[in-house]
Amino acid sequence: MGERKPESGPKPAGLATRREVLGGGLGLAGLLAAGRWPQVATAGIHPPARAKNIIYIFLAGGVSQLDTFDPKPELARLDGQLCPDELYAGKRLAFIRSHPKVLGSPYTFKKHGQSGAEVSELMPHLAEVVDDLTFIKSMHCDEFNHGPAQLQLATGVGRFGRPSLGAWLDYAIGSENQDLPGFVNLLGSVDVPAAAGALWGSGMLPGKHQGVRFASPWSPVFYLRNPSGVSETMQQQDVATVNALNEIALARGGNPETATRMAQYDLALRMQKALPEAADLSQESQATKDDYGVRLNPTSFATQCLLARRLVERDVRMVQVINSGWDHHSNIFQFIKPSSRKVDKPIAALIRDLKQRGLLDETLVVCATEFGRTPIAQGIGLGGEKAIPGRDHQRDAFTVWMAGAGLKPGMTYGKTDELGHQVVENPVHVHDLNATILHLMGLDHEQVTFRFEGRNHRLTDVHGHVVHDILA
Numbered sequence: 195m196g197e198r199k200p201e202s203g204p205k206p207a208g209l210a211t212r213r214e215v216l217g218g219g220l221g222l223a224g225l226l227a228a229g230r231w232p233q234v235a236t237a238g239i240h241p242p243a244r245a246k247n248i249i250y251i252f253l254a255g256g257v258s259q260l261d262t263f264d265p266k267p268e269l270a271r272l273d274g275q276l277c278p279d280e281l282y283a284g285k286r287l288a289f290i291r292s293h294p295k296v297l298g299s300p301y302t303f304k305k306h307g308q309s310g311a312e313v314s315e316l317m318p319h320l321a322e323v324v325d326d327l328t329f330i331k332s333m334h335c336d337e338f339n340h341g342p343a344q345l346q347l348a349t350g351v352g353r354f355g356r357p358s359l360g361a362w363l364d365y366a367i368g369s370e371n372q373d374l375p376g377f378v379n380l381l382g383s384v385d386v387p388a389a390a391g392a393l394w395g396s397g398m399l400p401g402k403h404q405g406v407r408f409a410s411p412w413s414p415v416f417y418l419r420n421p422s423g424v425s426e427t428m429q430q431q432d433v434a435t436v437n438a439l440n441e442i443a444l445a446r447g448g449n450p451e452t453a454t455r456m457a458q459y460d461l462a463l464r465m466q467k468a469l470p471e472a473a474d475l476s477q478e479s480q481a482t483k484d485d486y487g488v489r490l491n492p493t494s495f496a497t498q499c500l501l502a503r504r505l506v507e508r509d510v511r512m513v514q515v516i517n518s519g520w521d522h523h524s525n526i527f528q529f530i531k532p533s534s535r536k537v538d539k540p541i542a543a544l545i546r547d548l549k550q551r552g553l554l555d556e557t558l559v560v561c562a563t564e565f566g567r568t569p570i571a572q573g574i575g576l577g578g579e580k581a582i583p584g585r586d587h588q589r590d591a592f593t594v595w596m597a598g599a600g601l602k603p604g605m606t607y608g609k610t611d612e613l614g615h616q617v618v619e620n621p622v623h624v625h626d627l628n629a630t631i632l633h634l635m636g637l638d639h640e641q642v643t644f645r646f647e648g649r650n651h652r653l654t655d656v657h658g659h660v661v662h663d664i665l666a
Contacts, residue, residue: 243636244600245558247506254387255520258567259593265303268612273298297571309604316534319542332608332617343564344389357397360512371509373468379405380498385518398646402454486543496540525582566592629658
């Protein structure tokens with residue numbers, strides 16, 4: 195492993211570099227009290243911020259765009275026929291090995307709202323808020339298996355070791371609420387995605403920027419309350435003593451992870467006071483809970499969506515909500531129904547709730563998946579020859595939607611061919627999506643860098659273009 199070095203680029207006025215901090219002349223106390231290191235420059239080289247916070251909903255497993263948001267009548271017409279050669283010959287598919295048949299969608303699509311966006315019957319609640327959504331139907335990526343595709347979406351590279359989007363944001367602009375983490379991850383399912391903790395990891399960035407995983411609103415993090423017999427004063431004295439020893443170690447060794455531990459000790463103290471209130475859903479009206487579909491299960495996706503709103507309301511920079519269960523290789527038309535039902539109502543409620551509270555004007559909501567699903571049937575693989583057909587992985591064409599700050603609402607951008615196999619209009623790579631998200635947050639994706647092992651790294655690697663056509 196190479197030496198971790200400070201970020202490159204101009205130094206913000208009034209802030210010292212890490213070398214100046216570690217070299218003496220300026221103590222760590224002020225920086226650690228603020229809960230952050232010096233950040234990358236934000237004046238002069240970055241665009242104005244359109245959004246203040248992000249709620250990033252990740253539907254892990256590969257949502258079928260063909261059954262939700264991208265209707266293809268031609269698929270229904272050709273359903274059951276052997277697929278054209280161009281859909282199969284020479285293609286790199288995850289599981290399909292023999293010449294497959296075309297698989298149409300059995301679901302009815304209708305146009306909704308003033309925008310006329312087409313939505314499947316699987317998503318009746320989202321259909322009610324389509325005029326607040328911005329659809330990108332021309333997404334594509336480089337990876338065709340779950341782990342690498344999830345990593346590319348979250349970190350820009352299809353392998354482990356790189357910082358996630360939330361970590362980059364916390365590194366670049368920090369959080370306005372110093373009593374809560376700048377990046378929170380809500381895993382609304384026991385089914386952990388293939389990329390696991392890398393989806394909220396910090397990679398080569400200092401560890402303080404990784405996402406904090408919350409377990410449930412009733413017990414968001416472990417050891418939130420002091421054990422019996424340990425007073426707040428006693429705990430503060432313990433942390434002060436440990437941090438005094440860590441500061442000596444930091445001055446001697448210069449390891450930034452030592453400073454991370456110091457900052458996290460202080461943050462943990464502040465979280466003990468702020469987090470119970472932020473996660474207290476009893477403060478919400480019954481009407482609000484009913485709109486989200488919140489029930490007694492504290493780890494339900496609906497509960498996580500409501501908690502996400504409460505966290506951005508308290509200036510947490512990014513809240514990531516993860517829902518798994520979209521990997522429908524077999525019997526897709528049975529399994530996609532409960533998957534859709536689980537997320538449809540809560541997400542629509544989240545959009546309405548943010549809007550009526552005036553938060554949608556400053557919050558960017560992203561709903562993404564790592565890739566889409568093929569217009570051809572996968573009948574071999576999971577379940578063997580007699581398996582009821584599903585859809586294989588599709589990296590060349592899928593749908594993502596966003597809503598909120600800085601976007602053109604009610605817009606559909608990009609287009610796929612008549613079978614939903616290839617993008618034919620306005621292609622958007624995952625690097626372009628991430629460049630656009632950073633742009634909306636007031637960051638030039640080419641300027642947010644971290645020097646590690648001899649070169650500058652960034653979320654979009656050496657790629658990415660802002661999709662200006664979807665910006666308001």
